[in-house]
Amino acid sequence: MPGKTLVLAEHRAGKIKSISWEAIGFGQKLAERLNQELKVVLIGKAIGDLAEEVSRRCGQEVLTLVNDHCETYTPEAYCHILSQVAQQETPFLFLMGHTYQAIDFAPKLATRLGRGFIPNCVDCQIDADRVVFVRQVFNGKINLQVGLKGEPPYFVSLQQGAFNAYEVQSRQSPRVVNLTIPLPDEVLKRKVLEIFQAAQGKVDLSQAEIIIAGGRGLGSKEKFQLILDLAEALGAAVGASRPVTDGGWLPKEHQIGSSGQTVTPKLYIACGISGAIQHLVGMMNSSCIVAINKDPNAPIFSVADYGIVGDVFKVLPVLIELAKEIRK
Amino acid sequence: MKILVCLKQVPEKDSRYKIDDLATWIREDDLVFETNESDVYALEEALRLKEKLGGEVGVLSLGEERALKTIKSGLAMGADRAFHLSDPAFQGSDAFVVATAIARAISGQNFDIIFTGVQSEDMAFAQTGTILAQLLGWPHATIVMEVNVSEGGKKARVKRELESNLFEVVEISLPAVLTIQSGINQPRYATLKGIMQAKKKEIRRFSAQDLGLESSQLGKTGSMVDHQKMFFPEKKKKTVILEGTPEEAARTLMERLRKEAKVL
Numbered sequence: 001m002p003g004k005t006l007v008l009a010e011h012r013a014g015k016i017k018s019i020s021w022e023a024i025g026f027g028q029k030l031a032e033r034l035n036q037e038l039k040v041v042l043i044g045k046a047i048g049d050l051a052e053e054v055s056r057r058c059g060q061e062v063l064t065l066v067n068d069h070c071e072t073y074t075p076e077a078y079c080h081i082l083s084q085v086a087q088q089e090t091p092f093l094f095l096m097g098h099t100y101q102a103i104d105f106a107p108k109l110a111t112r113l114g115r116g117f118i119p120n121c122v123d124c125q126i127d128a129d130r131v132v133f134v135r136q137v138f139n140g141k142i143n144l145q146v147g148l149k150g151e152p153p154y155f156v157s158l159q160q161g162a163f164n165a166y167e168v169q170s171r172q173s174p175r176v177v178n179l180t181i182p183l184p185d186e187v188l189k190r191k192v193l194e195i196f197q198a199a200q201g202k203v204d205l206s207q208a209e210i211i212i213a214g215g216r217g218l219g220s221k222e223k224f225q226l227i228l229d230l231a232e233a234l235g236a237a238v239g240a241s242r243p244v245t246d247g248g249w250l251p252k253e254h255q256i257g258s259s260g261q262t263v264t265p266k267l268y269i270a271c272g273i274s275g276a277i278q279h280l281v282g283m284m285n286s287s288c289i290v291a292i293n294k295d296p297n298a299p300i301f302s303v304a305d306y307g308i309v310g311d312v313f314k315v316l317p318v319l320i321e322l323a324k325e326i327r328k
Numbered sequence: 329m330k331i332l333v334c335l336k337q338v339p340e341k342d343s344r345y346k347i348d349d350l351a352t353w354i355r356e357d358d359l360v361f362e363t364n365e366s367d368v369y370a371l372e373e374a375l376r377l378k379e380k381l382g383g384e385v386g387v388l389s390l391g392e393e394r395a396l397k398t399i400k401s402g403l404a405m406g407a408d409r410a411f412h413l414s415d416p417a418f419q420g421s422d423a424f425v426v427a428t429a430i431a432r433a434i435s436g437q438n439f440d441i442i443f444t445g446v447q448s449e450d451m452a453f454a455q456t457g458t459i460l461a462q463l464l465g466w467p468h469a470t471i472v473m474e475v476n477v478s479e480g481g482k483k484a485r486v487k488r489e490l491e492s493n494l495f496e497v498v499e500i501s502l503p504a505v506l507t508i509q510s511g512i513n514q515p516r517y518a519t520l521k522g523i524m525q526a527k528k529k530e531i532r533r534f535s536a537q538d539l540g541l542e543s544s545q546l547g548k549t550g551s552m553v554d555h556q557k558m559f560f561p562e563k564k565k566k567t568v569i570l571e572g573t574p575e576e577a578a579r580t581l582m583e584r585l586r587k588e589a590k591v592l
């Protein structure tokens with residue numbers, strides 16, 4: 001399958017995101033298997049140095065789209081630029097990490113070009129004449145095999161942590177090609193007024209050694225007290241899944257996951273948390289993970305070292321008593 | 329302000345699934361369905377905008393007969409009227425087909441804003457709203473955590489959630505599609521009065537034919553991607569499941585955490 005694979009690399013504050021390195025790594029493997037050329041695409045304002053670094057690290061050509069208007073992302077500008085890139089480069093696959101940015105522009109881009117977008121893939125099978133992707137559906141409980149359809153390019157995003165970042169330190173000098181694609185006025189209508197970090201709360205979970213985290217399975221703010229009690233008995237910090245903070249059972253700063261904090265304690269006990277990918281990415285690198293959940297098929301068990309299939313309201317009171325004994 | 333909210337009916341969160349014989353969908357016999365979580369937040373946001381600015385809120389659902397439950401609960405929460413897109417030919421459609429059907433159903437209705445949830449809990453495409461915007465030629469914003477309509481309904485300032493606790497405020501012109509993230513508000517419950525009133529509200533039904541869609545544009549054939557089969561994932565990590573009564577399991581866990589994992 002000759003042709004070309006393009007990988008869009010996302011960057012913030014002068015650094016390529018780790019998920020984009022994973023996309024580049026997978027792109028390298030795929031391109032090798034299919035005997036294709038790989039190019040990395042970078043969009044932004046002052047990205048020359050970054051492009052050289054990427055090219056050196058992965059040994060591939062980097063296409064840059066330097067534009068003053070692209071200092072901050074907008075879907076209109078990205079779709080305008082990338083649809084032209086797709087037309088000029090005629091890639092087979094157009095890969096990217098499944099980021100908030102991909103969610104925002106990729107469906108628009110694919111539709112504009114009359115193509116489909118396969119989001120959030122966790123696996124890929126490559127044969128000589130066939131590429132199929134696997135993505136998670138039903139909150140991670142079922143996998144769906146998805147094939148490419150129609151004419152290329154095929155747009156695909158990859159789930160964080162699912163593929164290995166793979167690089168070859170290239171001995172060649174970096175290859176960077178800048179494409180100039182002017183932006184017409186109509187794509188510049190959107191105004192990005194502000195980008196800001198949510199006010200830093202008092203809770204910094206990144207340093208915690210033990211985290212007791214509760215999810216929707218706790219049922220209510222009142223019953224969530226069990227999590228606080230176990231945490232207190234163990235001298236641990238308290239974490240939560242998104243529904244807990246959405247519902248106001250705990251302040252937002254306790255939330256763990258893609259839109260919360262990323263933590264790596266030596267012990268993480270997840271109670272009544274199903275293990276949606278947006279939660280897992282925030283805690284799956286903890287050293288020891290315990291899951292307590294009444295559903296044996298909950299995806300949280302796929303990352304857990306120890307599991308109790310059971311009712312948190314029966315298990316937690318016992319754990320609290322035992323923890324108090326240990327402490328004494 | 330005329331607002332449309334797209335609601336999807338999905339299986340309840342704690343459902344246990346069986347895959348059907350063709351491995352293209354789940355077996356629905358024992359499942360209970362509810363409205364997709366972020367869609368409920370989207371409806372609440374629409375109702376609040378209407379309360380502030382006047383106007384009306386329509387709800388739309390594409391799905392089988394059972395989706396009427398979702399439509400009725402939307403009307404009971406306070407939506408004024410509903411669209412139900414229902415046809416066996418919709419089965420197996422991807423986000424592109426669904427967005428195409430929605431775009432057809434609402435053409436000529438002059439909505440100022442369309443809200444959807446960020447993504448559905450079943451298929452998790454996270455793209456129906458964005459594709460819809462592209463088909464309508466409207467701007468969009470995804471993962472929205474705050475909506476303020478300005479300039480007499482010509483523009484909206486929206487706060488978008490980005491990763492790692494970052495947020496972005498953008499101004500876009502209306503009409504637009506906004507995909508709403510959970511946690512943007514606290515959704516209300518339907519009142520008894522709301523439930524009674526809902527019975528009198530209009531539900532317009534559309535078949536594929538009413539929308540001028542042919543079978544080649546629908547289902548698996550009309551889809552942009554090829555959904556081949558479903559299967560249960562293999563577990564990657566060896567989890568030690570601690571057996572016994574809750575009491576026994578809890579004791580074993582504490583033992584193991586202290587002596588084996590040495591983390592306590």
Ligand SMILES: Cc1cc2nc3c(=O)[nH]c(=O)nc-3n(C[C@H](O)[C@H](O)[C@H](O)COP(=O)(O)OP(=O)(O)OC[C@H]3O[C@@H](n4cnc5c(N)ncnc54)[C@H](O)[C@@H]3O)c2cc1C
Pocket residue numbers: 214215216217218240241242243244255256257258259260261271272273274275276277278279282292293294295298310311312313341342446447471
């Ligand atoms: C863009 C985006 C960003 C997101 N960011 C985050 C994020 O940062 N963090 C995050 O956590 N989520 C995030 N989410 C939400 C995520 O997709 C899930 O919806 C969420 O993590 C689910 O939380 P949960 O596991 O507590 O709830 P559920 O999925 O409802 O799971 C509850 C679990 O509790 C179990 N349970 C119920 N009762 C009991 C009982 N009595 N005993 C034992 N177990 C019980 C059930 O079996 C179930 O597995 C995000 C979603 C999107 C779309």
